[in-house]
Amino acid sequence: MAILKLDNICFSYGETEVLKDISFEFESGKMYCITGKSGAGKTTLLSVLSGLAKPTSGDILYDNKNIKKIDRYRFRSKYIGVIFQSYNLITKFTALENVVLSMEIAGVKGIKKKKKALELLQSVELDEKEANRRVLHLSGGQQQRVAIARALSYDPEIILADEPTGNLDGETQNEIMNIFKALAEKGKCVILVSHSPSIANCCDVNYELKKINA
Amino acid sequence: MYIIKNALKCIGRSKGRNILIGVIVFVIALSACLGLSIRQAAESAREETLKDLKITANISFDRNAMMSEIGAQREEGQKFDREQFSEKMGKMSGLTLEEYKKYATAETVKDFYYTVTTSLNGSDGFSSVTTETGENESTANNSAAPEMPAETRGNKGVGGFGRGGIGGGMQGDFSVIGYSGENAMTTFLEGTATINKGSVFSEGTENYDCIIPSELAEFNSLSVGDSVKITNPNKEDEAYTLKIVGIYTDSSANESGTGFMGMTASDPANQIYMSYNALSKIIAASEKNATTESNETTGRESSTKLNGQLNAAYVFSNVEDYEQFANDVIEMGLNENYTVSSSDIEAFENSLIPLNTLSRLAGYFLIVILLIGAIILIVLNIFNVRERKYEIGVLTAMGMKKFKVALQFLTEIFVITLAAVILGAGIGAVVSVPVTNALLENQVAAQSDRSERIEQGFGRGQKPDSAKTEMQSPPEDGSFNPFGAFMGTNNQNAYVTEISSAMNFTVLLQMLLIGILLTLIAGAVSMLFIMRYEPLKILANRD
Ligand SMILES: Nc1ncnc2c1ncn2[C@@H]1O[C@H](COP(=O)(O)OP(=O)(O)OP(=O)(O)O)[C@@H](O)[C@H]1O
Ligand SMILES: [Mg+2]
Numbered sequence: 001m002a003i004l005k006l007d008n009i010c011f012s013y014g015e016t017e018v019l020k021d022i023s024f025e026f027e028s029g030k031m032y033c034i035t036g037k038s039g040a041g042k043t044t045l046l047s048v049l050s051g052l053a054k055p056t057s058g059d060i061l062y063d064n065k066n067i068k069k070i071d072r073y074r075f076r077s078k079y080i081g082v083i084f085q086s087y088n089l090i091t092k093f094t095a096l097e098n099v100v101l102s103m104e105i106a107g108v109k110g111i112k113k114k115k116k117a118l119e120l121l122q123s124v125e126l127d128e129k130e131a132n133r134r135v136l137h138l139s140g141g142q143q144q145r146v147a148i149a150r151a152l153s154y155d156p157e158i159i160l161a162d163e164p165t166g167n168l169d170g171e172t173q174n175e176i177m178n179i180f181k182a183l184a185e186k187g188k189c190v191i192l193v194s195h196s197p198s199i200a201n202c203c204d205v206n207y208e209l210k211k212i213n214a
Numbered sequence: 215m216y217i218i219k220n221a222l223k224c225i226g227r228s229k230g231r232n233i234l235i236g237v238i239v240f241v242i243a244l245s246a247c248l249g250l251s252i253r254q255a256a257e258s259a260r261e262e263t264l265k266d267l268k269i270t271a272n273i274s275f276d277r278n279a280m281m282s283e284i285g286a287q288r289e290e291g292q293k294f295d296r297e298q299f300s301e302k303m304g305k306m307s308g309l310t311l312e313e314y315k316k317y318a319t320a321e322t323v324k325d326f327y328y329t330v331t332t333s334l335n336g337s338d339g340f341s342s343v344t345t346e347t348g349e350n351e352s353t354a355n356n357s358a359a360p361e362m363p364a365e366t367r368g369n370k371g372v373g374g375f376g377r378g379g380i381g382g383g384m385q386g387d388f389s390v391i392g393y394s395g396e397n398a399m400t401t402f403l404e405g406t407a408t409i410n411k412g413s414v415f416s417e418g419t420e421n422y423d424c425i426i427p428s429e430l431a432e433f434n435s436l437s438v439g440d441s442v443k444i445t446n447p448n449k450e451d452e453a454y455t456l457k458i459v460g461i462y463t464d465s466s467a468n469e470s471g472t473g474f475m476g477m478t479a480s481d482p483a484n485q486i487y488m489s490y491n492a493l494s495k496i497i498a499a500s501e502k503n504a505t506t507e508s509n510e511t512t513g514r515e516s517s518t519k520l521n522g523q524l525n526a527a528y529v530f531s532n533v534e535d536y537e538q539f540a541n542d543v544i545e546m547g548l549n550e551n552y553t554v555s556s557s558d559i560e561a562f563e564n565s566l567i568p569l570n571t572l573s574r575l576a577g578y579f580l581i582v583i584l585l586i587g588a589i590i591l592i593v594l595n596i597f598n599v600r601e602r603k604y605e606i607g608v609l610t611a612m613g614m615k616k617f618k619v620a621l622q623f624l625t626e627i628f629v630i631t632l633a634a635v636i637l638g639a640g641i642g643a644v645v646s647v648p649v650t651n652a653l654l655e656n657q658v659a660a661q662s663d664r665s666e667r668i669e670q671g672f673g674r675g676q677k678p679d680s681a682k683t684e685m686q687s688p689p690e691d692g693s694f695n696p697f698g699a700f701m702g703t704n705n706q707n708a709y710v711t712e713i714s715s716a717m718n719f720t721v722l723l724q725m726l727l728i729g730i731l732l733t734l735i736a737g738a739v740s741m742l743f744i745m746r747y748e749p750l751k752i753l754a755n756r757d
Binding site for chain 2: 088105
């Protein structure tokens, strides 16, 4: 059964139509890859999926419930973990603080947040020293991994990642992909955006976005 | 909870900016604190003084009002109608003792006393203390002394409302004052005067017992138990024998030295005190024996009777009672030509002029500071929020509700403002007293300067040192306070020149309110901006 379902989604930035009649289905325990040329609207679709942008028309169903009826902030902070193409980290905070903050926003309770955050950061190859460094002083690849750790911190059902391996070398890229695979095996729904064929090959299902030409 | 933690973290991460905001708020807070403290000091000074202010009031004839009434009738270029004035003044009589007593029944009156003052001559070698030679003394004693000019005598019979002060007729050597009771003997109550030999005459006695100043005793080699003979200056053969029961010294009198030219009686050394009942007996006796004689040159009639100048004083425990009394007496039928006045109130109001002026300036200053402060804070916050647009975008994208983001920003501003306000209030508390006193000193100097200029403008020049006993000089404000002469209430330049504490709980509370108000204003602005921001747009812009 689909945990996330897009029903004839259309989206336009003012006059510019970017998405038209998109109907995708995502199930738990599977890995999806959304491909498409640059400017095809992948990031836009991700924004719509994560509730950051409201579709012009069409419905998004999360667990068979229309997300219009769910509090968007709650949806964003608890059910869905987003790894943005541009990371979107609080740069004056340390890696650790970023991860802990997202747990706090999600209202995670009953666990040692700091410990969990350090474990998560370790799983994306960031040691304690790097975890306690301000994001501003981390490399692009390290920031990307902080963003991944942050997205996983509150244990969401769906993980959205916009070019999650764009800045990573082959070896780290594989490790990250293994993390995603493990998450899918644990029953999460992992949705990746990428133009890398190797990533697309790893995934269970591929959706292709076509650029709309006026 | 994490909002506060986040806020504190954010403050720590942008030290430079926050220190800048803090310093600005601190300066605003310090200035506001000084302004508030000055206002508070003025308020406390007023309250404190009012609390201990025992008010003594008189009912006096409102000569001022009558003069302006006559003045108002006068046409352009016409002279002041002196004839009408003296006629009217002549018609006005002082209140009788019965009337005074009637008003004393008003509920608010805490204490009531009265005195009668008359002027008598000494005889049988009993003479007044004077620095003049014996020659002058005899002139003063001479019943055939030249008549006073008619204008000065216009107050004859008015009983204490004219310039001459002590009745009409001849000016004697001594001022004899009869007190209604011990509560009327204010100099003794205040402690400036003390009996050093013998004791005071018994209260309300009709015996011709008196107490005399030590100087006078010395001058005449008199001691307790001796008797002296005094006569009516208008009628030499009318004599009374007073028994000296006590000798007193009045320390306030020492400052004044001798009386003025030919005004021996006004010299404190020549003031004989006795009971009202005894003195009124003398006055009554003199009225009975009086003969009327007509002056050949002026045609005016004059009586040889002793003129007693009656003064009554009402004591109130506070200003409200005094003000209530002023209303009550009108209801009780006091003629509109009379007013209730108290030099204590005037002295009190005068003493607060510099502090009040300072307080008013501080009020304006406070408004300006708060306005500027609010504007600066708003601008700083707009910059702050705009600069942190991306952060706001990230936080909302992470699922933090906008109002929570706004709350975090508000907390940041609040913490900085609070710290700065506390620091400002703390330093303000330390410096407010010396600063207020320094400002007050300037203000007092300016005020003294001003009143001096006004005095000179009126041609009065410098006030004599002996102002306290300056009985014969016209009152400066037009309302004559007959008690001022021997009560030592001439406080004209006794300004409140120093405050002891300015900062109190009220000021702290006000500071806190100001801090919260500034925070809310600034917070509301950031709130507006944060609510307008769409995370998608912010984050997209950064791409
Ligand atoms: N805020 C915006 N306002 C107007 N047009 C926008 C906005 N954001 C994106 N677009 C346009 O929408 C289209 C889709 O952009 P989007 O960022 O979704 O592309 P993408 O597929 O993610 O590309 P890439 O692979 O380069 O990341 C582009 O043509 C872009 O110019
Ligand atoms: Mg993109």
